[in-house]
Amino acid sequence: MRLEYFQMIDRFVEVNIGERLTRAVCTVPLQSPVFEGHFPGYPLMPGVLLIECMAQTTGWLVSALTGFTGLPALAGVKEGKLRTAVFPGDQLEFEGRVVHEGSGYAIGESKGWCKGAVVCDATLTYRIVPYPSPHFRTALSEWAERIDFPVKEFIR
Amino acid sequence: MSTTFDKVAEIIAETCDIPRENIKPESHAINDLEIDSLDFLDIAFAIDKAFNIKLPLEQWTQEVNDGKATTEQYFVLKNLSERIDELIAAKGA
Numbered sequence: 259m260r261l262e263y264f265q266m267i268d269r270f271v272e273v274n275i276g277e278r279l280t281r282a283v284c285t286v287p288l289q290s291p292v293f294e295g296h297f298p299g300y301p302l303m304p305g306v307l308l309i310e311c312m313a314q315t316t317g318w319l320v321s322a323l324t325g326f327t328g329l330p331a332l333a334g335v336k337e338g339k340l341r342t343a344v345f346p347g348d349q350l351e352f353e354g355r356v357v358h359e360g361s362g363y364a365i366g367e368s369k370g371w372c373k374g375a376v377v378c379d380a381t382l383t384y385r386i387v388p389y390p391s392p393h394f395r396t397a398l399s400e401w402a403e404r405i406d407f408p409v410k411e412f413i414r
Numbered sequence: 415m416s417t418t419f420d421k422v423a424e425i426i427a428e429t430c431d432i433p434r435e436n437i438k439p440e441s442h443a444i445n446d447l448e449i450d451s452l453d454f455l456d457i458a459f460a461i462d463k464a465f466n467i468k469l470p471l472e473q474w475t476q477e478v479n480d481g482k483a484t485t486e487q488y489f490v491l492k493n494l495s496e497r498i499d500e501l502i503a504a505k506g507a
Contacts, residue, residue, distance in 0.1 A: 315493055360462055362472040363455045383455060 259284040261292040261303075266311040267352070269406040273322065278356040281321040282405075284311065288346045303344035308378040309335055312368035316354030318407050320384050323356055325414030326395065327386075330364060332347045334383030341377055348372050362386050418465075418495040424492075425460040429453065439492035444485060467501040 272281040286303050320330035328371035339348045344350065351371045358365040363386060369379040378394055389395045402409035416424075419439055426443070427434040430453050443449045449457065465497050477483035487493055 333455065358459055358462065360455070360469075361468055361470050362456055362475070363458065365459055383452075383459075384456065386454075 259287055259290075261287065261290045261307060264310060266307065266314045267318075267405050270318070271392070273319070273408055275322060275412075278319065278323065280315055280354045282311075282315045282318075282352045282354075284350050286344060286346050286348045286350065286353070290346075293346065301346050303346075303348070304342040305378070307378060308340055308344065309338055310406055311350065311352050312354065312378060312380055313368060313382055314366045315352040316356065316358060316366035316382055317384060318402065319354050320359075320366065321402075322407075322409075322412040323359055323364070324386055325412055326399070326409065327414055328386050329389055329394075329398075330384035331387050332382060333363070333385040336381040336383070338380040339378060341379075342372070342375065344372055344377055349376070389396075418498050419491060421464055422461065422491055422495055424435055425464065426457055429456045429460055429474070439490075439495070440484065441491050442486065443489040443494070445453065445489075446468075461498065465498055467498065467505060469501070 259268055264335065266284060267282045268284040270280060270282045272279065274391070292307070295302065296304050298303055317330045317332070324330070349372070349381045352368060354366055356366050357363055362385045366382040366384065367379075368382060370377045389398075399409050423434060423437040426447065426449070427436055429496050430447070430449055432447055437447065443454065443457075458471055460480060462468055474483065474488045478485055478488070488497060
């Protein structure tokens with residue numbers, strides 16, 4: 259996890275297209291520039307970054323389901339709940355599910371755990387937007403491989 | 415028995431917090447009811463679920479952008495309801 263680069267997921271441990279489900283894991287870094295401000299002397303994982311973790315876990319699944327034909331841009335967060343505090347060193351697990359694939363949009367549900375307890379959950383809306391460039395798609399594909407997302411199985 | 419329009423109007427009223435009496439068959443979702451594109455995604459999701467269809471929003475947007483269709487054809491609610499009925503019929507065919 260590199261918070262300052264928005265690299266939230268360390269690796270995927272499950273990508274199940276049939277079940278429309280992904281599971282990912284990550285470890286909150288012990289040090290990050292983010293913690294210098296959030297908060298001085300009391301490093302705490304920002305809740306918005308837990309939302310981002312859920313958005314990425316489910317967003318990769320949306321990409322797979324749509325064959326990496328566009329970027330799933332986070333467009334809405336509903337019923338977002340941040341249930342407990344998360345600290346540096348915590349090991350997190352996230353689950354993402356796609357509950358509806360619309361035309362040009364998708365709806366997902368995601369949840370995160372720490373030490374077996376739910377720390378966050380939300381319903382997420384994605385708008386599928388064109389990639390800004392072919393290079394972007396290539397970079398995304400390389401990023402997917404670094405986090406064990408089987409991009410080659412799904413890319414169209 | 416409620417019509418397709420009635421169901422669509424209920425969905426819009428609930429999703430966008432618009433008084434039901436303000437939602438008419440002649441209402442244009444964007445121009446009259448001032449529903450923005452993000453709220454329309456919520457409406458599309460609710461319509462997809464309620465009627466077990468998939469509104470072809472990408473195709474409609476492309477047709478409007480290409481000048482092959484007008485927004486009235488898809489976003490005036492009586493027309494939207496007709497499109498939904500067509501999608502339901504096509505699914506059953």
